[in-house]
Amino acid sequence: MxxxxxxxxxxxxxxxxLVGFAPVVAFAQELDCQVEINLSxxxxxxxxxxxxxxxxxxxxxxxxxxxxxxxxxxxRCTFQFNIVGTNGANFDAQxxxxxxxxxxKSDQVTTMARFFDDKLEFPYSRGQVLQHGSGFRMFxxxxxxxxxxxxxLDYDSYQRQGGTMYFQQANELATIALSAGxxxxxxxxxxxxxxxxxxxxxxxLNANARVVRDLTFEYTYGALDLETTKPDQARAQIAxxxxxxVTLKRESSTISRSSFVRTFFEAKYPELAELGxxxxxxxxAYFQKLTYLDPLHENYYDGIKKKxxx
Numbered sequence: 001m002x003x004x005x006x007x008x009x010x011x012x013x014x015x016x017x018l019v020g021f022a023p024v025v026a027f028a029q030e031l032d033c034q035v036e037i038n039l040s041x042x043x044x045x046x047x048x049x050x051x052x053x054x055x056x057x058x059x060x061x062x063x064x065x066x067x068x069x070x071x072x073x074x075x076r077c078t079f080q081f082n083i084v085g086t087n088g089a090n091f092d093a094q095x096x097x098x099x100x101x102x103x104x105k106s107d108q109v110t111t112m113a114r115f116f117d118d119k120l121e122f123p124y125s126r127g128q129v130l131q132h133g134s135g136f137r138m139f140x141x142x143x144x145x146x147x148x149x150x151x152x153l154d155y156d157s158y159q160r161q162g163g164t165m166y167f168q169q170a171n172e173l174a175t176i177a178l179s180a181g182x183x184x185x186x187x188x189x190x191x192x193x194x195x196x197x198x199x200x201x202x203x204x205l206n207a208n209a210r211v212v213r214d215l216t217f218e219y220t221y222g223a224l225d226l227e228t229t230k231p232d233q234a235r236a237q238i239a240x241x242x243x244x245x246v247t248l249k250r251e252s253s254t255i256s257r258s259s260f261v262r263t264f265f266e267a268k269y270p271e272l273a274e275l276g277x278x279x280x281x282x283x284x285a286y287f288q289k290l291t292y293l294d295p296l297h298e299n300y301y302d303g304i305k306k307k308x309x310x
Contacts, residue, residue, distance in 0.1 A: 030151065032074040033061040038082045049126035050083070057081075057143065060130040066147055067166070075154050076100050077113070079146070081120075093120040095142070098267075099150045101157060104225035112153045114267035115146065115195070119184035136173075136180045145173045145197060152204070156213055157220040164205075171201045200259045208254045212261055215241050235278045242289050249293060265294040273297075273304035283308060 035057045039047045057079065077099035085092045099113040122139035130140055148170035152163030174197055177185035187198055203209055223237035249255040265272075272290055279286040287305045291298045 029062055029064065030066050030070045030075055031061055031147065032076050033058060034076075034078045035061070036078065036080045038080070041082075041084045046086075049124070052127050053081075053124065056128065056130055060132075060140070061143065061147060064132060066151060073102060075150060076109075077150050079143070087121055090121050090123050090138075093122070094118045095120050095146070097146045097150070099154065101154055101220075103227065104229070106228045110157075110220060110224055110271060111267045112157060113146075113150050113263075115149070115263065117142075117146075117184070117195075117197070121183045134176075136176045136182065138182060141173050141177050141182075142184070142197075145170050145177075145201075148173070149201070156217055158217075159221075160214055160217050161210065162217075167201060167204050171205055174198045174201050195259055195263065200263065203259045208252075209258065209260050211248065212245075212255070212258065212264075215244055216264060231278075238275060238278065239286075242286070242293070245293050246289050255293070262296075265297065269294055269297040269300060273301050276304060276308050280308075 035054045037050060037053055039050055061079070077097065080096040082094040082096075083091055084094060095115075095117045097113055097115040097117070098111065100109040100111050102109050120142060122142070124139065130143075131137060132140070132144075148166045152166035152170065155163035155166060174185060178187060178198055185197055204213070218237060219241045223234045223241065226234040226237070245255065255261050269290075272294075273287075276283055276286050276290075283305060287301050290301050294301075
């Protein structure tokens with residue numbers, strides 16, 4: 001774990017880093033992104049123009065400097081495009097975005113982002129030049145939005161509210177796209193927990209989400225990063241985070257409505273289930289809490305619980 005190395009050491013020594021602590025500056029691009037594309041829904045003759053797409057998008061993401069204060073290992077992420085058909089001069093597509101980060105003194109990684117977006121619409125032709133910029137661009141703005149989300153989640157895992165500047169940049173993109181009336185950028189709310197680009201970023205930046213973002217920081221930085229070196233401390237921190245989320249849900253409807261919380265569990269539910277191994281004496285209670293917080297994955301939790309009980 002190299003990013004924000006000094007705050008990490010301070011945390012391990014018992015000091016909580018200040019929110020404004022400046023990370024070490026490094027002159028390198030931030031992302032190691034793999035792009036994949038599925039063209040199976042298109043006729044054979046329509047697939048030729050997509051031959052440069054993968055390389056073009058990877059170069060657009062990996063060769064650009066998205067942050068001014070990045071240090072440490074590059075963030076590994078994937079952008080998987082599924083081109084499902086044509087819509088006039090545009091293509092309809094789905095996008096699956098994931099990212100991960102390494103855990104401290106471990107060969108393990110933790111999933112940070114896991115998004116499925118089925119509302120992409122954009123024009124594309126072979127060799128199309130992708131442009132960086134601040135204005136709305138039908139295709140590039142979607143990529144930019146998710147890059148800033150990936151950065152925001154990564155920085156939030158090393159420092160309390162550390163990803164705010166990147167979430168704000170994603171929000172600026174969403175505001176511009178909303179004004180343009182583009183598909184997939186509708187003013188959808190997160191009251192049902194359903195994902196939308198505009199609703200998600202509004203939820204992340206909402207004041208009510210700050211305590212949840214702090215808890216996700218404590219889960220990653222204060223628990224997962226210590227699992228190898230201080231397992232007892234990590235176990236206690238995981239229990240504290242889960243109990244705090246349960247309390248929040250019981251006292252407020254914020255978690256039930258939160259798109260941010262829903263996507264957190266969408267990324268973390270396999271990991272959270274496997275962490276049940278750390279609570280052999282309280283296995284039933286641990287999984288009851290997970291199911292209460294994340295009922296969508298109840299069947300998965302039940303399966304892992306039975307495996308751990310064997």
